[in-house]
Amino acid sequence: MFVNFRTLVRQPLVLLFFLSCVATLSSVVRVAAANDRIALIIGMSEYAHLPALTNTRNDAEAISRTLETIGFDVTLSVDASSAEMERLLDEFAFKSEVADLALIYFAGHGIEVQGENFLIPVDAKVSSNKDVQDQSPSLKDLLAAVDRARKMRIVILDSCRDNPLGDAIDLAAVEAANGNTPEETTRGGGGLAAANPDRGTLVAFAAKDGQVALDGKGNNSPFALSLMEKMTQPGLEISLMFRQVRDSVLDRTGNLQEPHTYGSLTGIPFYLAGPAEGDDGLDAGDASKAWSRLRPDQEAQLLALADLGDTRSMLGLAYMRLNPNEGRFDPKAAVDFLTRAADAGSPEAQFELAKLYERGTGVAQDEAKALELYRSAAEQNFADAINDLGFMHYQGGLGLPADPGKALRYFERAADLRHPQAQFNFAALIDDGHIPSKGPEDAAKYLYQALRSGSQDVLKLLSERPRMFTAETRRALQVRLRDNKFYAGAIDGDFGPGTQRGIRKAYGIEDG
Numbered sequence: 001m002f003v004n005f006r007t008l009v010r011q012p013l014v015l016l017f018f019l020s021c022v023a024t025l026s027s028v029v030r031v032a033a034a035n036d037r038i039a040l041i042i043g044m045s046e047y048a049h050l051p052a053l054t055n056t057r058n059d060a061e062a063i064s065r066t067l068e069t070i071g072f073d074v075t076l077s078v079d080a081s082s083a084e085m086e087r088l089l090d091e092f093a094f095k096s097e098v099a100d101l102a103l104i105y106f107a108g109h110g111i112e113v114q115g116e117n118f119l120i121p122v123d124a125k126v127s128s129n130k131d132v133q134d135q136s137p138s139l140k141d142l143l144a145a146v147d148r149a150r151k152m153r154i155v156i157l158d159s160c161r162d163n164p165l166g167d168a169i170d171l172a173a174v175e176a177a178n179g180n181t182p183e184e185t186t187r188g189g190g191g192l193a194a195a196n197p198d199r200g201t202l203v204a205f206a207a208k209d210g211q212v213a214l215d216g217k218g219n220n221s222p223f224a225l226s227l228m229e230k231m232t233q234p235g236l237e238i239s240l241m242f243r244q245v246r247d248s249v250l251d252r253t254g255n256l257q258e259p260h261t262y263g264s265l266t267g268i269p270f271y272l273a274g275p276a277e278g279d280d281g282l283d284a285g286d287a288s289k290a291w292s293r294l295r296p297d298q299e300a301q302l303l304a305l306a307d308l309g310d311t312r313s314m315l316g317l318a319y320m321r322l323n324p325n326e327g328r329f330d331p332k333a334a335v336d337f338l339t340r341a342a343d344a345g346s347p348e349a350q351f352e353l354a355k356l357y358e359r360g361t362g363v364a365q366d367e368a369k370a371l372e373l374y375r376s377a378a379e380q381n382f383a384d385a386i387n388d389l390g391f392m393h394y395q396g397g398l399g400l401p402a403d404p405g406k407a408l409r410y411f412e413r414a415a416d417l418r419h420p421q422a423q424f425n426f427a428a429l430i431d432d433g434h435i436p437s438k439g440p441e442d443a444a445k446y447l448y449q450a451l452r453s454g455s456q457d458v459l460k461l462l463s464e465r466p467r468m469f470t471a472e473t474r475r476a477l478q479v480r481l482r483d484n485k486f487y488a489g490a491i492d493g494d495f496g497p498g499t500q501r502g503i504r505k506a507y508g509i510e511d512g
Helices: 056-069 082-096 129-135 139-146 171-178 222-231 238-252 287-292 296-307 311-320 331-343 347-359 367-379 383-395 404-416 420-431 440-452 456-464 471-483 497-507
Strands: 037-043 073-078 101-107 110-113 116-119 152-158 201-205 260-263
Touching (some): 037 056, 037 082, 056 073, 056 222, 073 082, 082 101, 082 139, 101 139, 110 129, 116 129, 116 139, 139 152, 139 201, 152 222, 201 238, 222 238, 238 296, 287 311, 311 331, 347 367, 347 383, 367 383, 383 404, 383 420, 420 440, 440 456, 440 471, 456 497, 471 497
Parallel strands (some): 101 152, 152 201
Antiparallel strands (some): 110 116
8 A cells, every 4th residue: 555656846735645546636625625824813902910902902903804805714802811712722723724824913911931932811810920821821832723734834923022010111212322202102021032933834023032012103003014014915925025024113113123033934935915916826836836936026035035044035046946947947056045045954955955966956966965965854854854765765765775664764753743645654554564563543643634734635545545444444534533523423434425524524625
């Protein structure tokens, strides 16, 4: 059952490992899935035991309306209690598993305690660090709620403060230096701690760590106003969008407040408001094609950011130059951009550069260098590199002897990092009896996770060829579907209409 086919072109969510048994996607895959962009918007204003905030309700409501106008499925909560926040985050975490993008926006009091950021609900009664930790969700909780979105995860905090009980930015101290009249109030003082989210996740602070966020002179904060202005622009790539938000806030506040983003997005361009007018869409399955469709003015911005050391900009520029159908096709220039990004520590650049060295594209073929780069990317838990190393060890490649035992450890590691190809293949290896320590329940777990991750190929195989798995694994998958309320039928291993509906629901498709 295990398919020994290694992906040679990075294609997230559209995988090549099933080519021997899947020619086209069935009609069931073309059915519209659950909303691909979801948002949870939280505004805290009327605190019971802390100073009230002026614009946070307005900001949350305005951001909610703005996101709805560009196609987001939005959940809005104003003045949520601690219990309500916990419920909202749990529900959003489950919902985000079948969304392409999951976004959380929080406006309210935020406190940094021992290097960790906490977001304060309206009913919190805090007089010590322990009170904050016991009564408030942390940034880690918000990150966990978006963690399983399929393509992109964003958390936006308009709450850069660490002591709501009296600290405030000393505007008088900067008045003389900037020539501004300190008319704006802050939402607290001191700022939040720097964030370090996982790859593929972006955390945006209204003010960089150590700074505070201004409430603004009108009905909305400068940060919220800039967000709403930029996020509705079609064709504006998301990393450039946040860069423009930063510049806009600096301008609105006379350089008193500088937003900052943390984390590293994947190498596929993304547009919150969709493609630009006249563009018929973006091929998110092919990075070189997707980046090649970026507007010239945004390419110029990427070049400027690359000169400042931004590795994602270098990746985008490299992908543009790897598209043979574009006038910018220049593999040597792509190698230069990828080398700069790889040397700066980008695992995706290391992985892409490894493929070029392996094939001899734009650079002299060098299998030893390719293997070194694959290993460097794998050391940073880059799942594509780990999965490819599994195939190299399984069959022997790049000078490596065949070592199925080591290969299985790589496949399991990639599967645990939610690589859909590895999840399916590891489930198949378990089902075939190649992993003595694991059984049908483990195989079902990985199949279920591959479904939730959005693998159309797994959906098709489980819909059309379920008997490629043993009856024990099929029953275990039915149990997992039942436990997650996708299926209520018999646990008999027979994938009839009820089980098929459950599989589609787990994937994110609701039958009409």
